[in-house]
Amino acid sequence: MNTETNESVIVIPTAEETELARSSNRRLAKILGDNREKIGLRIEHDGGGESIDVPPVVIELLNYILTELGEGNAVSVIPVAAELTTRQAAEVLRVSQAFLAEQMENGTIPFRDEQSQRRILLKDIIAYTRSTNEKRLEALDELAAEAQDLKLGY
Numbered sequence: 001m002n003t004e005t006n007e008s009v010i011v012i013p014t015a016e017e018t019e020l021a022r023s024s025n026r027r028l029a030k031i032l033g034d035n036r037e038k039i040g041l042r043i044e045h046d047g048g049g050e051s052i053d054v055p056p057v058v059i060e061l062l063n064y065i066l067t068e069l070g071e072g073n074a075v076s077v078i079p080v081a082a083e084l085t086t087r088q089a090a091e092v093l094r095v096s097q098a099f100l101a102e103q104m105e106n107g108t109i110p111f112r113d114e115q116s117q118r119r120i121l122l123k124d125i126i127a128y129t130r131s132t133n134e135k136r137l138e139a140l141d142e143l144a145a146e147a148q149d150l151k152l153g154y
Helices: 013-031 056-070 088-094 095-105 122-149
Strands: 002-004 009-011 040-045 047-052 075-077 081-084 112-114 117-121
Touching: 013 056, 040 095, 056 075, 081 088, 081 122, 088 095, 088 117, 117 122
Parallel strands: none
Antiparallel strands: 002 009, 009 075, 040 047, 081 117, 112 117
16 A cells, blocks of 8 residues: 655555565565675566666665565665654654754754744665664674673673
8 A cells, every 4th residue: 555645655565466566576685695786676567678777776675675564574665865854753753742842942843833843854864763773883882892891701
């Protein structure tokens, strides 16, 4: 089932689509191997077929989509320039709206008010995610170094 809004496309796979995505993903991974530079697609249809060249990033995105659909997950494609509601942003971050509101109020995540509703740029959500991940990795490195200094066997 496909749902389109002016901000995104959400695809919820059927059981048949999940199995086809799983199979297609395995085949695509085998074809790609380490070759990610020259990529082309062949589209077959009732009138024959056509080959088209696509940027490697499209194949990476297709591979990701097939992986998620193959696991039965819904997939959403959102343009990076998109503005999200707080509900959508919380879903992307996989946090509660209350936690997101706290991050917005303390200035960690920028936003703007639009007619009594807050809007957040997806690029700011991505930047927040990257920053948070970097901080987590730094903390893990510090813990590992401390464990080694204390000879804890890690």
